[in-house]
Amino acid sequence: MEIHRILGNKVRLYRRADGGTWHCSTYLKSKEWRKSTKEKSLAKARDVATDWYMDLTARDHFGALKTGKTFAEVAKVFEKEYEATTRGHRSPKWVQGHKDRIRLHLMPYFGDKIVSEITSGAAQEYRVHRMSEPDDWNEEEEGRPWKPPARNTIHNEIVTLSMVLKAAQRHGWLENLPDLSDPYRRRSKVEHRPWFTPNEYKQLYQATRKNAANPKSTAFKWHAEQLHDYVLFMANTGLRPDEVKHLEFRDVEIVTDDWSGKKILEIEVRGKRGVGYCKSMPGAVRPFERLRDRERPIGDGKGKDAAMALPEPTDKLFPNEFKKMFNRILTENKLKFDRNGKARTAYSLRHSYICFRLLEGADIYQIAKNCRTSVEMIEKHYAAHLKDMIDTSLINVRKEKRQLQEQTKQEEAENRPEA
Known part of the structure; x- marks a missing residue:
């Protein structure tokens, strides 16, 4: 040195x-x-x-020099605590996201600051700093024009900053938490989540069925068949993609619905909300039976001579991802983006399930319970844009003119003074 x-x-x-x-x-x-x-x-x-x-x-x-823990010191304590206490409850990717935001953005700006010096004004100055083009930005060297980060990106960074300051307060290094809310943020516009209308959904499953029958390569036939059943299974259960990813055959049971008398699936779901239960639509039964009866590769499953066998109860329904194949089919059928320019993903199948149930007149509370979400979320992101949710019998109410005249005469007679 x-x-x-x-x-x-x-x-x-x-x-x-x-x-x-x-x-x-x-x-x-x-x-x-x-x-x-x-x-x-x-x-x-x-x-x-x-x-x-x-x-x-x-x-x-002048007495303005403050002593205490710096942001860098508190950030190290926070990272250690957060990773240890959330192990098994938060995914490693989520934890790494906080670490990356601290390392890439918060540490270079707040690292040497005493945590008591990080005020509401300092947080706002940080927002301005992130939204301003750096002085040393060279478009020719970077090969692209400078682009400000998305509002949600900065919001996530402020959330991480808040969590670090809360850690400082817990340890007694910070007396009061500053107000870190955006002073100029207006209430964001509520937009519906991208979904497939009934006609678009029909177009999608017809495309995946055609792809399963005639894949571009015979090596991908098994994956194409799995993708077709994945689309049908998702749209008839409303599961989240991460919930389906962890679903095993032993978690699914075919039963007879007491109300309709039809066969449905009872699913034990494990996902971000913990363990919950879901009852599917009858349309999910046949795709599940095909998944159960379809042989799959054993081991790494590579090569033409890969051994095949029926799945075990502990095997996952969908052990492989088909993101590229799914996106290709969406693009080829002009379904990748909705009319608002929002990209559709596997999550859009869950959104479609909720919208389909609402259009059929299902009870919103039961939908929320079956999808392991809240009524508020469904009303905010789904029910607000569905025209069939508006009951015209309660809106287009009119009193008949003759009935109104008779009512007026009756009121006048009742109020007329006696002779």
Whole structure:
């Protein structure tokens, strides 16, 4: 490590590798202060370190220099706690998302700040910083014009920031949490989620049936048949894609519905809401029977001579993904995007199931219970845009003109004073 001392040995300049950036440190108010100069030149690093030290001493003189845990220190504690306490409850990808937001965006901006200095104004300045084009952005070097991050991206970063500050408050390093809400955010427009109308759904399953009968390659025939049954199964159960991904044959049972007398599926669901139950539409029974009776590859399943066998009760219904094949069929049939330009995915089959049930007049509470969601979510994202949810018998109510006249005469007679 290369070290230089300046300002009468009060400030130390150091770098850990040749050609790297210089960092500076000093000792003030019984605490060591550190900062990256972001300069590779020693002369420029001296100037940055000098200005930084003078600013620290001035703030100390006027009582504005605050001591306490920095954001970087609290962030390390938060990451360790969050990963340990959410293990088994949150997916590793979700936990890694918080770590990435801290490492890529929050740490470079708030890293050296004392957590008590992160106020509502500091959070708003961070939003402006993220929405502003960087001074060092070079369109030719990057090969693309600069594009601001999506509003939801910044929202997620503020959520992570809030969780770090809450960790600081729990440990007694922060007295009060600042208000981190966006002061200029208007209530977002409620838009329905992309789904397939009945005609579009018919077009989709006809396309997957044709693809299963005549795949582009015989090597993909098994996958094409699985995809066709996947589309029918999803649209008749309303399961989430992640719930279907973890579904095993032992979780599904064919029973006779007491109300309709038809065969349906009773499914024990394991997903983001824990363990729940679902009763399917009769249309899900035949796809499930085909899945149960269809031989599948054993082991890695590669090669022309791969061994085939019927699935075991502990096997997953859909062990493989068909994202590329599904997207290809959607694109070829012009179903990938709805009229609002929103991309359809496997989740759209769940949205279609809910909309189909509402159009058929099913009870909204029972739909919510069967789909393991809330009535509020269904009313907000599904029922609001379905025309059949509006009851004209309760809207187009009119009093007949003659009936109104007779009612008026009767009221006049009752109110007429006696002779």
